Amino acid sequence: MKKIIPALLAMVLVLVFMLPAFGQEDIVELKDPAFTAPKRPAAVFKHDEHNELAQIDDCTPCHHEDVDEEGQFIEGDPDYKCADCHTVEKGNGTPLQLAYHKMCIDCHTEKKAGPVACGQCHVK
Amino acid sequence: MFNEIYELVTGPLAWIGWGIFLLGSVYKLASLWSLAKKKDTSSIYYTKAKFGLRSIAQWSLPFGTLGWRETPSVTVVTFVFHICLILVPIFLSAHVILWEEWFGVSIPALPNHVADVMTLLVIAGGTFFAWRRFSVPEVAFVTSGHDWFVLGVVVAPFLTGFLAYHQIFNYEVMIVLHVITGIAWLALIPFTRLSHMLVSWYSRAYIGSEFQGVRHCKDW
Numbered sequence A: 001m002k003k004i005i006p007a008l009l010a011m012v013l014v015l016v017f018m019l020p021a022f023g024q025e026d027i028v029e030l031k032d033p034a035f036t037a038p039k040r041p042a043a044v045f046k047h048d049e050h051n052e053l054a055q056i057d058d059c060t061p062c063h064h065e066d067v068d069e070e071g072q073f074i075e076g077d078p079d080y081k082c083a084d085c086h087t088v089e090k091g092n093g094t095p096l097q098l099a100y101h102k103m104c105i106d107c108h109t110e111k112k113a114g115p116v117a118c119g120q121c122h123v124k
Numbered sequence B: 001m002f003n004e005i006y007e008l009v010t011g012p013l014a015w016i017g018w019g020i021f022l023l024g025s026v027y028k029l030a031s032l033w034s035l036a037k038k039k040d041t042s043s044i045y046y047t048k049a050k051f052g053l054r055s056i057a058q059w060s061l062p063f064g065t066l067g068w069r070e071t072p073s074v075t076v077v078t079f080v081f082h083i084c085l086i087l088v089p090i091f092l093s094a095h096v097i098l099w100e101e102w103f104g105v106s107i108p109a110l111p112n113h114v115a116d117v118m119t120l121l122v123i124a125g126g127t128f129f130a131w132r133r134f135s136v137p138e139v140a141f142v143t144s145g146h147d148w149f150v151l152g153v154v155v156a157p158f159l160t161g162f163l164a165y166h167q168i169f170n171y172e173v174m175i176v177l178h179v180i181t182g183i184a185w186l187a188l189i190p191f192t193r194l195s196h197m198l199v200s201w202y203s204r205a206y207i208g209s210e211f212q213g214v215r216h217c218k219d220w
């Protein structure tokens, strides 16, 4: 009994520390659960590797909370999901699918680097 | 490298293609009209909307005419082929996304698997027409190189689009070929046999008017 309790405690501790570690698993593709009936394969996107390769040091433009009058993104909290603010259905503001496409494709077009055609991101 | 090529074919080349299609179509219709006015005024005189529309409606029905009843296989393939041929490029979901993102127009989209089947029907229809041009003597007899060229131009964007969508062979190569063949498809409409898309309405209306209005009999 004396040995089981610390062992159990240790297991609980391990689990408590492991869970967020599972949660923080590196992003390697984007498959937003907001799209309940996805029509395309997930989009490849290795979060950290991408930003290193593309030499993006800021978390904006991607993580923002709004755009200012000049159309510049205002820094936002990365813990929010795109879908927290952009809805799948068209309402006011940029709908979710367009938000993703604009964010990703506009920069690739401008930089003349990175995927721009459907199948380069939505790889089967 | 790919980004530059993709930008070129979806940008300037696409605009040129649309320009040739639209201006070429206007030119084609205007030049045929002025030719008809010069050489064949009586055909214009006899063409009446009522007879014309009646005839076009009748010929738009599968098996609605004696002509359509003669070779049922050709009739079925012709209708399926043309319906898919027009609907797929407009309502394909990938194209609908581009209509929206590039031009801000939202239109409904075909489900992917439906568009996929319709694409295969166009390719199958094209294959059927090619087989006829080879194997049916009376068709082979009137077939020229131009017919083969046109058949190839029409089917090419469907074939390359299908291969790109399914990511068969090299995707980057296929999508560029697809856009180029798609633009060629549009741009060649006014200058090839494909111009039947523009002028066959008038031919039908004229024939319908001559039969109904002059000979007092049906043309179907």
Ligand code: HEM
Pocket (backbone or CB within 6 Å): A117, A118, A119, B009, B010, B014, B088, B089, B092, B094, B095, B112, B115, B116, B119, B157, B158, B159, B160, B161, B162, B163, B164, B165, B166, B175, B178, B179, B181, B182, B183, B185, B186
């Ligand atoms: C009349 C001309 C065209 C026809 C008939 C055509 C037809 C098609 C077809 C059949 C597909 C595949 C659909 C499937 O199998 O589910 C496709 C996909 C596609 N087409 Fe076109 N197309 C045309 C022109 C264009 C042009 C001019 C562009 C671009 C400017 C374009 C961009 C695309 C894209 C991006 C895809 C998606 C490929 C993918 O999913 O990876 N198409 N098209």
